[in-house]
Amino acid sequence: MLVKKRTGIEIPSSEITPKHLYLSRRKFLKGAAVGAATLAGSAVLASCRPSAPGSEVETPPGEVGATTDELDDSLTEYRHVIGYNNFYEFALDKESVAAKAANFVTSPWQVTVGGLVNNPKTYDLDDLGKFDQEERIYRLRCVEGWSMVIPWIGFPLSALLADVEPRSNAKYVRFETLYDPEQMPGQRSRGYSWPYVEGLRLDEAVHDLTLLATGLYGEGLPPQNGAPVRLVVPWKYGFKNIKSIVKIDLVEEMPISLWMQASPREYGFYANVNPEVPHPRWSQATERRIGESARRDTPIFNGYADQVAALYEGMDLQVNF
Amino acid sequence: MVTRTRKLGRTAIPRLLGVATHVGALIPLASILWDYWFYQLGADPIRDVTLRTGKSALILLGLSLACTPLNILFGWKQLIPLRKVLGLYAFLYASLHALTFVWLDYGLDPGLIREAIFQKPYAIAGLATFLLLLPLAVTSNRWSRRRLGKRWNQLHKLAYVAAVLAGLHFLWLVKGAYSRPLVYGALLSVLLLIRVPPIREKIVYWRRQLTKRMLGRSTSDV
Ligand code: HEM
Numbered sequence: 001m002l003v004k005k006r007t008g009i010e011i012p013s014s015e016i017t018p019k020h021l022y023l024s025r026r027k028f029l030k031g032a033a034v035g036a037a038t039l040a041g042s043a044v045l046a047s048c049r050p051s052a053p054g055s056e057v058e059t060p061p062g063e064v065g066a067t068t069d070e071l072d073d074s075l076t077e078y079r080h081v082i083g084y085n086n087f088y089e090f091a092l093d094k095e096s097v098a099a100k101a102a103n104f105v106t107s108p109w110q111v112t113v114g115g116l117v118n119n120p121k122t123y124d125l126d127d128l129g130k131f132d133q134e135e136r137i138y139r140l141r142c143v144e145g146w147s148m149v150i151p152w153i154g155f156p157l158s159a160l161l162a163d164v165e166p167r168s169n170a171k172y173v174r175f176e177t178l179y180d181p182e183q184m185p186g187q188r189s190r191g192y193s194w195p196y197v198e199g200l201r202l203d204e205a206v207h208d209l210t211l212l213a214t215g216l217y218g219e220g221l222p223p224q225n226g227a228p229v230r231l232v233v234p235w236k237y238g239f240k241n242i243k244s245i246v247k248i249d250l251v252e253e254m255p256i257s258l259w260m261q262a263s264p265r266e267y268g269f270y271a272n273v274n275p276e277v278p279h280p281r282w283s284q285a286t287e288r289r290i291g292e293s294a295r296r297d298t299p300i301f302n303g304y305a306d307q308v309a310a311l312y313e314g315m316d317l318q319v320n321f
Numbered sequence: 322m323v324t325r326t327r328k329l330g331r332t333a334i335p336r337l338l339g340v341a342t343h344v345g346a347l348i349p350l351a352s353i354l355w356d357y358w359f360y361q362l363g364a365d366p367i368r369d370v371t372l373r374t375g376k377s378a379l380i381l382l383g384l385s386l387a388c389t390p391l392n393i394l395f396g397w398k399q400l401i402p403l404r405k406v407l408g409l410y411a412f413l414y415a416s417l418h419a420l421t422f423v424w425l426d427y428g429l430d431p432g433l434i435r436e437a438i439f440q441k442p443y444a445i446a447g448l449a450t451f452l453l454l455l456p457l458a459v460t461s462n463r464w465s466r467r468r469l470g471k472r473w474n475q476l477h478k479l480a481y482v483a484a485v486l487a488g489l490h491f492l493w494l495v496k497g498a499y500s501r502p503l504v505y506g507a508l509l510s511v512l513l514l515i516r517v518p519p520i521r522e523k524i525v526y527w528r529r530q531l532t533k534r535m536l537g538r539s540t541s542d543v
Contacts, residue, residue, distance in 0.1 A: 028406050031343040032413065035350055052360055084364035092498050095363050144496075146365055191498055281494060283437045290364045294428055 062218020064151045069137045071303060073289070076148035078217050080290045085224040086142065087243060089177065089184035089196065097224045104183055104223035106244070111229060113160065115249030116170035121163065125228055128214060131155035135218075136211055138234035140241070141273045141302045145282040148290050152232055153215030158206040160248075166202065170250035173205040174198075175231060175242045192262055198231065198242040199255030199269065201311075209234055209307055212245075235301040235308045237271045268321040272312070273302035277321045335399045342403050346410040349377040350417075367425045374418035375447075379491060381411035382454075382484050383509065390515035393524055396532075405461050408480060412458040419451050443493035446486050453483040484509055 060078040068074050083098055090100040107125055114120035133153055141147045161173070179195035181187040187194040204210065211232040214221060221227035226243025233240050239259055259267035266280055275285045275298045286295040301308050312320075353373055356362045362369045385407035388400040427433045438444040457480055460466070466473045488509060492502040514520055 028343070028409055031347060031410075035347060035413070038351070038354060049358060050360075080364040088498075146368070189498075191500070278436075278440050280441055281443060281496070283433070283440070285436060286433060288365065288367065288426075293367065293425070295426070295433070 060217040060219075062215075064218050065135050066137060066151070069139060069149050073139070073149050074291075075137065075151055076290050081148060081150055081216060082222050082224060084148075084290060086144075086238065087186075087224055087226070088192065089186040089194075089244075090224070091186065098222070100185065101223035104227070104244075106221075106223060106227040109228045109246075111245055111248060113164045113248045115174070115251050116167045117250050118165040118167060119163065123160075128212075128229060131159050131212075133214065136232075138209075138211075138232060139302050140232075140234065140238050141287060141298065143237040143239060143267075143271070143279060143282060143284075145284070145287050146290055147287045147298075151217055152211060152213040153218070154211045154213035154229075154232065156208055157210045157212050157231070158208065160212060161206055161250075164250075166250045169252055171202055172251050172254055173200045173202060174247075174249045174251050174255035175200075175245050176247035176249075177242055178244050178246045192258055194258075196242055196258045197255060198240055198257045200233065200240075201254075202250070203311055204233070204308075207308065207311065209304060235273055235304040237273060239267070240271050270312075270317075270320050272317065272321075273298060274300055274317055274321070276300070277318055335402065338399055338403060339406070342406050342410075346381060346407065349373060349414070367421065371418060371421050371426065374414045374421060375491075378411050378414035378418055379487050379505065381407050381414060382480070382487060383505065383512075385411055386480060386484055386509070386512055390512045393515055393521050394528070396528060408454075409458060409461060412454045415451050415454055419447075441493075443490050446490035446493060450483050450486040450490055453479050453486065457483070481513060 064075065084094045085097040086094055087097045087101065090097045090104075109125050111123045111128065112120075113123065133155055135151055135153055137149060137151045139147060139149050157173075175198045177196035178184070179187060181194075200210070211234075213226070213230050213232045214228060216222075216225060221230065226241070229245050230243040231241050231245065240257075254269055257267070257269065260269060273284075278284055284298060287298045288295050299305070353362075353370060356369075357366070385404050388404045388407070391397050391400055422437075423429060423434050427437060438448055457477055460469060460473065460476060469476060488502060488506050491505060492499065495502055515524065
């Protein structure tokens with residue numbers, strides 16, 4: 001009986017994995033094992049992990065009137081509010097904006113209000129401070145799918161608009177951010193049509209929820225949050241809240257915002273928070289509140305439907321997104 | 322004496338390269354764990370992990386695909402064995418990335434995951450990339466290579482398709498700032514071009530001519 005003994009010789013030499021190759025695989029397995037061990041080890045070690053930094057890291061500079069919003073949701077930690085900012089004029093990365101904006105000069109500052117008004121005016125910081133300032137705790141929902149609860153300080157935009165007396169043909173309000181590539185390095189990139197522009201319909205602009213914010217957490221606005229004055233429209237996605245405003249015009253035609261220009265398919269004029277209107281990039285049905293790990297459902301109009309739904313009665317919100 | 326040091330050099334370089342590859346490839350994971358441990362993952366830790374694992378997967382995939390073209394260009398044969406290790410690490414990070422998405426981000430909620438993936442072209446491209454990398458990782462072992470024979474090479478050409486899809490995933494997810502995905506796309510195109518047979522042959526021919534001339538000169542100098 002002939003027993004054919006299988007030997008490695010039958011494998012053509014070209015098919016034999018060279019030594020350095022299988023050595024490298026061994027090394028890979030070793031590496032993977034190290035990785036797995038690290039993971040397992042860290043799970044065990046989790047009990048001796050240092051405790052999480054709390055508000056002691058960055059104490060809010062001022063007093064706040066309440067610790068939750070009207071839905072009983074806690075304020076987002078101060079360090080996140082001032083450390084996680086979308087402000088492309090300074091940086092694309094939310095965590096490097098604060099450092100890049102640290103030396104931004106926000107005083108002296110002027111806001112020119114004009115266009116279709118009877119009483120055009122230029123306001124400096126003192127003039128803006130003469131409007132009655134109040135604290136408003138609002139949810140902020142970013143189109144990227146995260147959210148915060150922020151105690152703003154400011155005054156209703158309607159007060160400023162009443163001061164300049166819009167004419168009857170004024171239909172929209174157009175806002176513009178400072179254009180200063182020297183100070184705002186992001187504006188040197190030609191990827192966007194700087195300066196940042198945003199707009200509101202006049203009835204949205206004079207709605208009582210619409211705020212011109214001059215501070216947060218009991219103090220003046222830090223540069224990264226849009227100092228010295230910014231818009232806050234809590235039922236719309238965060239990008240509507242234009243920062244570091246220098247110009248406000250009342251106009252007849254719908255303004256084209258920077259984001260509408262950059263990608264009209266993705267960013268509409270209204271940008272109302274709406275879980276029913278999907279965005280091509282981010283789920284709008286849910287959001288993550290900064291500081292929490294599980295997602296939560298996003299309410300229509302960011303939870304302000306009772307106050308603002310009437311503004312959009314009869315409009316198809318899928319079309320007017 | 323001379324032959325000994327040369328021999329040493331021959332094995333030392335691939336070894337060093339191998340070790341450097343493992344160390345380099347594990348640094349992103351180590352730094353994520355480090356930052357997790359010391360609460361340095363930022364305000365949105367889950368997104369941070371998603372972005373960092375995605376970036377690592379993309380870079381490692383690109384490096385894995387760069388080995389062959391670099392060998393064509395410069396004759397660096399020592400890089401060839403690194404293709405697999407780098408590819409497997411790319412797969413490791415892609416798996417962590419996908420796992421972060423379905424588990425940490427969407428809490429394994431099938432409805433939410435379905436909506437989050439299938440409504441968005443960028444996520445579909447990411448999923449397709451992952452599904453392409455999966456058979457490559459599974460068949461990266463010696464046994465599969467032997468079993469599949471010629472087809473193994475064909476199958477592993479899919480790595481390029483995966484890289485292109487990963488590029489689309491990247492391009493479609495950035496918000497207006499297209500420079501990083503475009504740089505990646507440009508580099509990938511160069512890598513692909515170098516492999517095109519007529520170009521490849523030309524390059525190898527030029528390189529041989531060049532080394533011949535240089536060798537000729539150095540011997541005549543002596
Ligand atoms: C199941 C498959 C995948 C899903 C669901 C997925 C999902 C995601 C998500 C949600 C983001 C973050 C988007 C954002 O918040 O802006 C992302 C980023 C990214 N992903 Fe994926 N991904 C997948 C597979 C892959 C694969 C296989 C690769 C590469 C080989 C990859 C490379 C990247 C890169 C490079 C980024 C951007 C990182 C940055 O901006 O620095 N992804 N992916």
